[in-house]
Amino acid sequence: MLPKFSVIIPIKPGGEVHALAGLADTTYPEHLFEVLIAYGCQPSVQRNAAAREARGDVLYFLDDDSVVAPDFLHRAACHYRDERVAAVGGPSLTPASDSPLQRAIGTAFASAVGGGGVRNRYRKFGAARYSSDNELILCNLSFRREMFLAHEGLDERLYPNEENELMDRLQCEGLQLVHDPELAVERSQRRTYRAYVRQMYGYGRGRGEQTLISGKLKPVSLAPSLFLLYALLTPFAGVPLLALPLWAYLVIVLLASLQGTLAGKDAALFPRLLIVFPTLHLVYGAGVIRGLISPRYRGGRQTHWEVEVRRVKAFEKDVQGSTSDANGVRPD
Incomplete structure (x- = not known):
């Protein structure tokens, strides 16, 4: 039974909800899925509000620009036959039509030097498998609704990294997470370098805040921060040998940029990758430090956010953001 x-x-x-264009073409029976648009200014709060109003057995979270394949719900449904499975998702791929900067960002995310242990969030690799939060990303991620609500959903103090914190809790209880490369969506990277810097800083800060909330430290999460401190302090040490790791890092970035350029078959990627890789590491590292030292949830941030949830038809491709201040669900 589906x-x-x-x-x-x-x-x-x-x-604008660009994701509706892809949802309109889904092959899943129309009476077995609904689409809820959650309007607001804090995504984790919006997702939780919509989850409470949802009527489905499975919650499938997409971003407003996630482009899905027609059979994506069928593929996800197959994995939920296993009752131990609490969450199912796939990667977020960079469209070939993106600009050279956007494709350079996507290339860095999908590489061992840039994405590292989370690179499978941004590339198709291998077959469907039990996995961890390292391979799952919230712009393309589903949960059993009853399990999601039983665990009180996403921690609303976090954005981003709210899904990672929840998946950690689920796995600690012996529940399974599934990564299916064929569940891939396409989603454009940040259009400008400035937006990319903000993204990396936010990712790092979210990781630092998640570390404080969970009380679990993943040593690899501190690597960019330690490297940032090393790069800042080495010039003042007056010991030439201490600069050797820095030179080695620059060589690694050079080789990774060349490899990414050859794989992408576009010379325009090379100069951009030379900037994108160091930015990823250094800015992310700065964000982690900020998150650990000054978490936003301790700074008196607003804890009540206005959210409106609207249930729409998948074929409503021209749906735009609501301007209403009302709470609750707007009917079809």
């Missing part, structure tokens, strides 16, 4: 899905998409008021 499960019913509730596809949930958070969006800021006034934004």
Whole structure:
């Protein structure tokens, strides 16, 4: 028996839901899935609000620009036949039509030098498998609704990394997470270098805050921060030998940039990758330090956010962000 899905998409008021174009072409029975658009300014709060209003057995979270394959719900449904499975997701791929900068960012994320242990979030690799939060990403991720709600959903103090914190809790209880490369969505990377810097800083800060909330330290998460401190302090040490690791790092970035350029078959990637790789490491490292020292949830941030959840038809490709201040569900 096929499960019913509730596809949930958070969006800021006034934004456009481009993901609906792909959902309109899904091959899943129309009566077995619904689409909920959650309007607001704090995605983890929006997702939780929509989850509470959802009618499906499975919550499928997408971003407003996630482009899905027509059979994606069928593929996800197959994995939920195993009752131990709490979450199923796939990678987020960079479209070939993106600009050279965007493709350079996607190339870095999908590489061992850039993405490292989380690179499978951004590339198709291998077959469907039991996995961890290292391979799953919230712009393309589903949960059993009953398990999601039983664990009180996403920690609303976090954004980003709220899904990682929840998946950690699920795995600690012996539940399974599935990564299926064929569940891939396409989603464009940040359009400008400035937006990319903000993204990396936010990712790092979220990781630092998640570390404090969970009380679990993943040593690899501190590597960019330690490297940042090393790079800042080495010039003042007055010991030439201490600079050797820095030179080795620059060679690694050079080789990784060359490899990414050859794989992408576009010379325009090379100069951009030379900037994108160090930015990823250094800015992410700065974000982690900030998250550990000054977590936002201790700074008196607003804890009540206005959210409106609207249930729409998948074929409504021209849906735009609501300007209403009302809470609750808007009917079809």
